[in-house]
Amino acid sequence: MTTIYDFSVKMPNGTEQSLKDYEGKTLLIVNTASKCGFTPQFAGLQELYLKYKDQGLEVLGFPCSQFHNQEFDNIEETTEFCQVNYGVTFPIFAKIDVNGENEDPLYTFLKSQKNGVLSKNIKWNFTKFLVDKSGQVVERYAPTTEPEKIEKDIAALLS
Known part of the structure; x- marks a missing residue:
């Protein structure tokens, strides 16, 4: 069975990182953008990360x-934008496409x-x-779902 741990992603410097490095952690994976109406969600994502990282949460940002x-x-x-404007300390990976041929x-x-x-x-x-901690996708949330609305689901997976 395929899990999230079967994939590698590119770091901002172009090196590959295996998602196996996150095995046993609860992950919140987000396609991000710095100039979007939803960009202020970085603040909520960072709050979740700080609150739960010691319990095993990782937030992974994928610019698109x-x-x-x-x-x-x-x-x-x-x-730099994420760090300066929202204090982001969770990993931001290389820019990717989330739909289409590439x-x-x-x-x-x-x-x-x-x-x-x-649609998918x-x-x-x-x-x-x-x-979840076993690398299975348990939920998908719309762009309009504020990070704080996800907190109860995260807390349940971490317990």
Whole structure:
């Protein structure tokens, strides 16, 4: 059976990181954008990360420019923007596509596990996937779902 741990992702510097490094942790995986109406959700994501990281939560951010080009071209600008404006300390990975011909295999897997409304495709920035400690996708949340609305689900998986 395929799990999230079967995938590797690119770090901002271009090196590969195996998601096996996160085995046994609860993951919140989010496609992000720095110039989106939902960008203030970075603050809520960071709050969740700080509150629960010692209990095994990891928030993984994947910048994406597929929705009205709302991400910087340069990944260094993205990571600096997240740190300066929202104090982000959770991992931000290299920019990816979440839909289409060049979509990252991680997102192909995530979408195969949990459909969105009417479609598997990601509709917008800040779609969130909650992954349990065994690497299985347990929930998908719409971009409009504020991070604090996910907290009870995260807490339940961590207990």
